[in-house]
Amino acid sequence: MNQHYTRTLVTTALPYANGPVHLGHLAGVYLPADIYVRFKRLLGEDIIHIGGSDEHGVPITITADKEGISPQDVVDRYHRMNLEAFTKCGISFNCYGRTSSELHFQTAQEFFREIDAKDIFVKKKERHFFDPETNRFLSDRYVTGTCPICNYPEANGDQCEQCGTHLSPLELIEPRSKLSNEVPELRETLHWYFPLGRFQEKLENYVRGHDTDWRTNVLNYTRTWLKQGLNDRAITRDLHWGIPVPVDNDEAMGKVLYVWFDAVLGYISFTREWAEKQGEPELWRQYWQSPDCRVIHFIGKDNVVFHTLMFPAIIMAWNEGRKEGVYSLADNVPASEFMNFEGRKFSKSRNYAVYLGEFLEKFPADTLRYSIAMNYPENKDSDFSWSDFQNRTNGELADTLGNFIKRSVDFTNAKFSGEIPYACTEEDWLSLGIDWEDSFRKLEKAYEGFHFREAASLTMQIARSANRFLTDSEPWKAIKTDPDAAARTMSLSVNLCYTLAIVGYPVIPHTSNRIYAMLGFSETLDDALKKGDVSWGMAKSPQLEKGHRLSARSEILFRKIEDEDIAPELEKIEGLLAEIEKKEKENTGDEIHFKPDISFDDFLKVDLRVATVVACEKVKKADKLLKLQLEVGSENRQVLAGIAQSFTPDSIIGKNVVLVANLAERKIRGELSQGMILAVEGNDGRMNLVEVDGTGINGKMVQ
Ligand SMILES: [Zn+2]
The missing domain is CATH 2.40.50.140 (Nucleic acid-binding proteins)
Structure with a gap:
C-alpha cells in the first residue's frame, strides 16, 4: 500500500451456485475477508464487503439437465443455501448479490459494448462440436470421449478426471455428445475474443508495482503467465444460459458471455446494488472510481490470474481513452492456499467435504471461526481435523477465554453486587504483566498484513494472560483477608473482559456480543460499533468505571466438545474414505474388469x-x-x-x-x-x- 486511502472495498470470490460452500471455501476466502473487514470497522474506517453468487456457466445447466429442473431452480436453491450458511457464520457482507440480477446483466453488457465500440475484441470463426439431434452447439463439458493421454473412456471435453490433463474437445478420441450420446459434427461458429496480449506491457507494469506487497504465491502464478505470453481468450459461448451478447445482429444469436468475463464484473454490479439500497445510486463510484479507495480481492489460489491479469485487463480496456468513469485496479489480492480436511483435499465431485450449513447445525459458528483462523492457509496448505477442532474449542475457547469471562462476571456479581468496585488506573493496567503496546502493535500489523492466524493467536495470548492474572491473584482468598485487593483484581478482570470482547470481535463476533451483554450493555456490540460507541482504541485501556453495573446473568460461552459429539463425524469420514478407496481400487484394477474379448x-x-x-x-x-x-x-x-x-x-x-x-x-x-x-x-x-x-x-x- 503506497498511498493513503480513505475507503476500502473488499470483494470475495463469488461461490458457484451449483453446490453448497464447504469449510475449504470458508477458510480460504470468506472468513479471512470477514475478519479483515470487522477489524477495519473497529478502527472506524469506511469499508464495504461485497460478494454474491456466480450463477452462470455450463455446470449449472448440467445439474439442471440431470435433475430435470431449470437452471434458475438450481441457482435459486444454492444462492439461498449459501447465503443462509454465510449469515449463520457471521460473514458480514454489505451486499450479497447474484449474477442473474438485472443490474448485473446491465453492467456486464455495458462493459462488452464499451470494449466492443473501441474495437478491442477480436472475432474468430472456428469449428465447434454441434449436436444435430438437439440442435445445439456443445460446450466443452457437453462432450465426452476417450482421453488421448491416459485412455480413460469418460474424459470431459475440458479435462480428464482420471489423469487431470486439461483438454480441448477436439483432442478427445471418439467424441460423443452428452445430450444425445451421438457423434457430434463440427460446425463453424463465430466468437468474440479478448486480446489479453494487447495489455501485456501494462499488466507487467501493474504487477511490478506490487513486487513487494503481494504474496509470493500470487506473484509467482502471475509471473508464470506473463512469462509465457498472454493470448486471446474467448469471451462468448454458444449457450442458452447466461448474459446474451449485446450485439444487434444475427452473429450474436444464441450466444452468451463466457462466465469468466461476466463473473468478475459481479463485484461492480453488486456494489451498485448496495449503493441503490443505501438510497444513493451513485455512491458505488466512490469505491470503484475513486483514487481514494483501496480495492482488495480475497480469493483462493485457483483464482489468481483471473484477478491479477484478466479482470485488470478488462478494466484497462474500459479505461482506455477515458477521462471520466475510470475504474481502479486492485491494490492487493490476498490469495490463500488450500485447507485440507483430515489430511486430504476437499473434493466436491467425490463428496469429500464438510459443508458449512451442515456444520453449523451441529456446532456454533465461533468455534469454527476460531479454529479455522488458527489454521488459516496463508502461505501453505493447512489442515482441518476434528481432533484439532475439539482441542481448540475445549482447551483454548472454553477453558481459557470462556472460563476467564465467566469467573470474572460471576465473582463480581456474587461478591460486589455486580458493580465494579474500584476505579482502575493506567498504572494498574500496566502492572498486569501484559505488554500492551507490543501486543497491540503486533495485532494491528497482523491484521493489516492479512496474517490472520497470527492475529487469532495473539488474541488468545491476551486471554491466557488475563486468565493467569485472575488465577494468580486468588480473589476468592483475598476477599476474606484483603477485600481491597480483591476489589482491584475484579475491576481489572472485568475490564479485561471488555478488552477481550473488542479484540476478539474480528474472529469470534458472536462471542464478543455475548460478552458485551454480560458486561451490562443493553445494546449489542454490533450496534454500539455502528454508532461509534466502541472502537478498537478503547480496548487499549480500562473503560469500565467504578460503579458500572454488570448483567446479573452470566452464561457459559463455550460448551465443551465431548468425544461422542465428534464420533459420528469421524465415522462419516471413515465411510467417505472407504468409498473413495473402493472407487480408486475399481480404477486401478484390484477388482479386475476385463475389456470385452477381441479376435x-x-x-x-x-x-x-x-x-x-x-x-x-x-x-x-x-x-x-x-x-x-x-x-x-x-x-x-x-x-x-x-x-x-x-x-x-x-x-x-x-x-x-x-x-x-x-x-x-x-x-x-x-x-x-x-x-x-x-x-x-x-x-x-x-x-x-x-x-x-x-x-x-x-x-x-x-x-
Ligand atoms: Zn486422461
Missing part, C-alpha cells in the same frame, strides 16, 4: 515396437505432458505422453520403451503425437514405463 486378427492389427528415447522435453502449459523423440529402427517418431509428473525429461533418455506404432496420428496441445508408449500407474500414482532390456533391438516387433 486374434484384431490383436494382430496392433503394431507394438521397441523404441529408444533419444530426446525429451516438457510441453509448455501442460504440466503433465512430456514430448518424446523416439528412434524406431530407421524411423523417428514424436510422441506425447502424460508422464511429466513421474519423470524428468533427462531421466528417460536412453530407455527402450514399447510403442503402439500404428495408432493414428493426432494433435495434443498443438503438437503432433505419432503413437503411444505403454506405461503402468503405480499404487503411489506415479507412472512406470514398460521397458525392454537388451541392445540392438530398437525397431523390433513386440509379440
Whole structure:
C-alpha cells in the first residue's frame, strides 16, 4: 500500500451456485475477508464487503439437465443455501448479490459494448462440436470421449478426471455428445475474443508495482503467465444460459458471455446494488472510481490470474481513452492456499467435504471461526481435523477465554453486587504483566498484513494472560483477608473482559456480543460499533468505571466438545474414505474388469515396437505432458505422453520403451503425437514405463 486511502472495498470470490460452500471455501476466502473487514470497522474506517453468487456457466445447466429442473431452480436453491450458511457464520457482507440480477446483466453488457465500440475484441470463426439431434452447439463439458493421454473412456471435453490433463474437445478420441450420446459434427461458429496480449506491457507494469506487497504465491502464478505470453481468450459461448451478447445482429444469436468475463464484473454490479439500497445510486463510484479507495480481492489460489491479469485487463480496456468513469485496479489480492480436511483435499465431485450449513447445525459458528483462523492457509496448505477442532474449542475457547469471562462476571456479581468496585488506573493496567503496546502493535500489523492466524493467536495470548492474572491473584482468598485487593483484581478482570470482547470481535463476533451483554450493555456490540460507541482504541485501556453495573446473568460461552459429539463425524469420514478407496481400487484394477474379448486378427492389427528415447522435453502449459523423440529402427517418431509428473525429461533418455506404432496420428496441445508408449500407474500414482532390456533391438516387433 503506497498511498493513503480513505475507503476500502473488499470483494470475495463469488461461490458457484451449483453446490453448497464447504469449510475449504470458508477458510480460504470468506472468513479471512470477514475478519479483515470487522477489524477495519473497529478502527472506524469506511469499508464495504461485497460478494454474491456466480450463477452462470455450463455446470449449472448440467445439474439442471440431470435433475430435470431449470437452471434458475438450481441457482435459486444454492444462492439461498449459501447465503443462509454465510449469515449463520457471521460473514458480514454489505451486499450479497447474484449474477442473474438485472443490474448485473446491465453492467456486464455495458462493459462488452464499451470494449466492443473501441474495437478491442477480436472475432474468430472456428469449428465447434454441434449436436444435430438437439440442435445445439456443445460446450466443452457437453462432450465426452476417450482421453488421448491416459485412455480413460469418460474424459470431459475440458479435462480428464482420471489423469487431470486439461483438454480441448477436439483432442478427445471418439467424441460423443452428452445430450444425445451421438457423434457430434463440427460446425463453424463465430466468437468474440479478448486480446489479453494487447495489455501485456501494462499488466507487467501493474504487477511490478506490487513486487513487494503481494504474496509470493500470487506473484509467482502471475509471473508464470506473463512469462509465457498472454493470448486471446474467448469471451462468448454458444449457450442458452447466461448474459446474451449485446450485439444487434444475427452473429450474436444464441450466444452468451463466457462466465469468466461476466463473473468478475459481479463485484461492480453488486456494489451498485448496495449503493441503490443505501438510497444513493451513485455512491458505488466512490469505491470503484475513486483514487481514494483501496480495492482488495480475497480469493483462493485457483483464482489468481483471473484477478491479477484478466479482470485488470478488462478494466484497462474500459479505461482506455477515458477521462471520466475510470475504474481502479486492485491494490492487493490476498490469495490463500488450500485447507485440507483430515489430511486430504476437499473434493466436491467425490463428496469429500464438510459443508458449512451442515456444520453449523451441529456446532456454533465461533468455534469454527476460531479454529479455522488458527489454521488459516496463508502461505501453505493447512489442515482441518476434528481432533484439532475439539482441542481448540475445549482447551483454548472454553477453558481459557470462556472460563476467564465467566469467573470474572460471576465473582463480581456474587461478591460486589455486580458493580465494579474500584476505579482502575493506567498504572494498574500496566502492572498486569501484559505488554500492551507490543501486543497491540503486533495485532494491528497482523491484521493489516492479512496474517490472520497470527492475529487469532495473539488474541488468545491476551486471554491466557488475563486468565493467569485472575488465577494468580486468588480473589476468592483475598476477599476474606484483603477485600481491597480483591476489589482491584475484579475491576481489572472485568475490564479485561471488555478488552477481550473488542479484540476478539474480528474472529469470534458472536462471542464478543455475548460478552458485551454480560458486561451490562443493553445494546449489542454490533450496534454500539455502528454508532461509534466502541472502537478498537478503547480496548487499549480500562473503560469500565467504578460503579458500572454488570448483567446479573452470566452464561457459559463455550460448551465443551465431548468425544461422542465428534464420533459420528469421524465415522462419516471413515465411510467417505472407504468409498473413495473402493472407487480408486475399481480404477486401478484390484477388482479386475476385463475389456470385452477381441479376435486374434484384431490383436494382430496392433503394431507394438521397441523404441529408444533419444530426446525429451516438457510441453509448455501442460504440466503433465512430456514430448518424446523416439528412434524406431530407421524411423523417428514424436510422441506425447502424460508422464511429466513421474519423470524428468533427462531421466528417460536412453530407455527402450514399447510403442503402439500404428495408432493414428493426432494433435495434443498443438503438437503432433505419432503413437503411444505403454506405461503402468503405480499404487503411489506415479507412472512406470514398460521397458525392454537388451541392445540392438530398437525397431523390433513386440509379440
Ligand atoms: Zn486422461
